[in-house]
Amino acid sequence: MPRIQIINTGTELMLGRVLNTHQQWLCRQLADHGYLVQRQIAVADTGEAIVNAVRDSLAQAEVVITTGGLGPTSDDLTRDLVAQLLGRQLTTDERVLRHIEQYFLSRRRPQPESTKVQALVPEGATVLMNAFGTAPGLILEIPPHQFNPTDRTAWLIMLPGPPRELRPMFSDQVLPQVTRRFPLPSTYVCRTLRTTGMGESKLEEAIAQPLKALTDAGLELGYCARMGEVDVRVSACGPHASTLVASAEKMIRALLAQYIYTAEEESLEQVVVRLLTKRQQTLAVAESCTGGCLAHRLTNVPGASAVFWGGWITYANTAKLQELGVSAATLETLGAVSEPTAQTMAEGARAGADADYALAITGIAGPAGGSPEKPVGTVFIGLATRTKTVVVQQLNQMDRETFKYVTTQQALELLRRELLAEQVTPA
């Protein structure tokens, strides 16, 4: 297995002005093909920092990928620095030069003189043409012993910084060459099961022991906790990889059952929109404490308009009363955060929208507004269908934004389970 390292260069990264999306994207692409990145480093655009990072990584790894620093401006130093470090001449690549000229011509923009520097290529480099920009990517073969104490040849792969240039270049040109030149020693299989409704510790308690025979046999078992959900990742290498992972998945599915909401690359809201679309059913929402977060998540899914009618943000009590038919008596005696309020909100929303389902949420997001009987984090989630209404109570004691996200996750999950239950119940 080749050791792979990524070096992200950019002073704006070290000042915290931009988020390093390259790291995640590159790691993900490689992981999906069975390659694990050993280390990722970010450094500022200074000569010393870049040279040290490249030298360091070439001493440790067979594949070193750099991002950024190939453009035409004064802080684009990587190409020059690497040529110096490797002791290679830079010469103009005519094909790249014509590509850059063509790039500006076709856009009817004048070509700044400075852009020509991007056609300079270290001797011996494989040039990766940039289909969406001007700076080419470069692959440099580093002979054994130049930096690495072992007798393995290394590849230094230099990619341009803009994501829309880097991503297609990596997928279309780099990945095929890397998999050919550095084939995996054995079959690699990986599977991720996404769960919601069970904490990370409880989940590990539920599956780690039963899977022990498999992990002893080489199965890798990992957890990744995010807001309102935990991914369970099983992977294995070698001739028995498929069998190991398939057995693990089967056992985990039996143990966690409906806590698993997908094994695909999709969010809970995508699953809900997908299920509703398949059934040609519609959904409305009524949100108090989550204040639009549920609708926002649903409408992040392209195509949501086929199933999502819309809804009400009934933040003020008058809104609950006027729009959804919650009675003044209920609000006064039982309060806005109560089971009857959630029930009426759900039923009012479903009827108002004439939708197949409505989700309603009322609770106390905090930081203020709690009481001994109803502490901050108390929330009632209602689900109305055409035949019944259920209300569940939760206690989500967390900061305001996490509260909103986790609560909407619980609401989506309530609907998902209803959709699954209906599916298996004979009509």
Added chain:
Amino acid sequence: MPRIQIINTGTELMLGRVLNTHQQWLCRQLADHGYLVQRQIAVADTGEAIVNAVRDSLAQAEVVITTGGLGPTSDDLTRDLVAQLLGRQLTTDERVLRHIEQYFLSRRRPQPESTKVQALVPEGATVLMNAFGTAPGLILEIPPHQFNPTDRTAWLIMLPGPPRELRPMFSDQVLPQVTRRFPLPSTYVCRTLRTTGMGESKLEEAIAQPLKALTDAGLELGYCARMGEVDVRVSACGPHASTLVASAEKMIRALLAQYIYTAEEESLEQVVVRLLTKRQQTLAVAESCTGGCLAHRLTNVPGASAVFWGGWITYANTAKLQELGVSAATLETLGAVSEPTAQTMAEGARAGADADYALAITGIAGPAGGSPEKPVGTVFIGLATRTKTVVVQQLNQMDRETFKYVTTQQALELLRRELLAEQVTPA
């Protein structure tokens, strides 16, 4: 100036399953206080990778910050590995143990046995209590020559992985201790002006030249473009730092005027809620294509309930018709994405809520739904007050989620400018 390095641990990072937001956040916090991060490293949760990274960084830097690996599960290795590397015993900290017990008690959840491991603390460590979770942070003082060839003492600062735990711990406990223990060599002053409505290049054109005398005198001028906004950051070091930064701020305020929405650590929605609260006025919303994003942002602000009535998510056309009084004729002849629809939505929402203001949004988020006359990205934003309604048209050609955010930013800004204009107009 202390050399600072960050080590982010987590196999999920190296598999590209999560985005490394810690790097940006920590670098930003440090940069705002005059500290530049020299290098950031991410490695998987394996013993060798973590130990190598910590040893490497301690050999190069005076402040090494690790994130992650302090939780209760089997892949939380950092605490144990660091104790071994430093040759320190782990002992149970009774205060932390009680805190963990209390955490589960107050949430009425059973405490998994595994969570107790989080109370183990290496000898000599300063414990940072975790106000929003169970795993404490740790500061370890590393004597000269243990790893670093120089005779400078280093700090190894270990932070828990979840952002909602890490961030307050860093801001409230770590940053004050770091600035005290590793003071900057000279006065450092930094000020950030947050703007919206003007692109980064145009903004630079507007201020870079006028500020040249100040930048020549040592002022640092930086831009940070984010979705729907650009921060302008001015900073300086040395005895004249305050004067330089104050002069720069005065000039930038004169040049950019109302494009600056705050100089504080607050979002545009916080500014809008603050202004409305001060005036004791109320707001309702009617959202189509942004699908709850505007309401969600407003209700992320603690105390929003004092001014935010709620609103309507009129995603389907029937919702616009039924809830806000948009006529079938308008929808048919002019379409849901039109100025009259936005106007009626805003007026319908304001009247329905009896609010002082209503914001309405209707447009085409994409990726589907565009036409030659109304391409994807077309959006109409309406603002109704008690005396008038204005509608502005925008073209936000970007991916779906960015479209939603940028559009709600424009809506919030429309209201903010209205509130400011009313303020200066005599009654």
